[in-house]
Amino acid sequence: MTVGKIIIHQDRCKGCTLCSTVCPQHVIHMDDTRLNARGYHPALFVDNGDCTGCAVCAVICPDVCITVYREAPAPKRARLAEGAAAL
Numbered sequence: 879m880t881v882g883k884i885i886i887h888q889d890r891c892k893g894c895t896l897c898s899t900v901c902p903q904h905v906i907h908m909d910d911t912r913l914n915a916r917g918y919h920p921a922l923f924v925d926n927g928d929c930t931g932c933a934v935c936a937v938i939c940p941d942v943c944i945t946v947y948r949e950a951p952a953p954k955r956a957r958l959a960e961g962a963a964a965l
């Protein structure tokens with residue numbers, strides 16, 4: 879499975895919860911322990927390795943607060959070598 883990671887630009891977040899609602903991996907939570915510069919409880923990424931980099935959160939965020947990073951797939955030749963080593 880592809881491994882992803884997101885950065886949430888905390889001080890732009892307005893705490894609308896849309897990203898946490900749509901994330902299929904449930905790795906975005908609302909941080910109700912603190913307020914950001916705009917006075918909202920911001921979204922918080924829980925980096926437990928489950929993010930797939932699907933980018934649904936970034937697409938739905940109305941304030942463009944989320945940047946998604948996705949691990950590049952290994953080149954085909956490297957994948958074949960891994961498969962051969964496993965035999």
Ligand code: SF4
Pocket residue numbers: 882883884900901902903904905906928929930931932933934935936946
């Ligand atoms: S990129 Fe996909 S899996 Fe990762 S946090 Fe966003 S919605 Fe969730």
Ligand code: SF4
Pocket residue numbers: 886890891892893894895896897898920921938939940941942943944
């Ligand atoms: S969708 Fe955007 S503005 Fe709304 S909680 Fe998530 S990061 Fe914040």
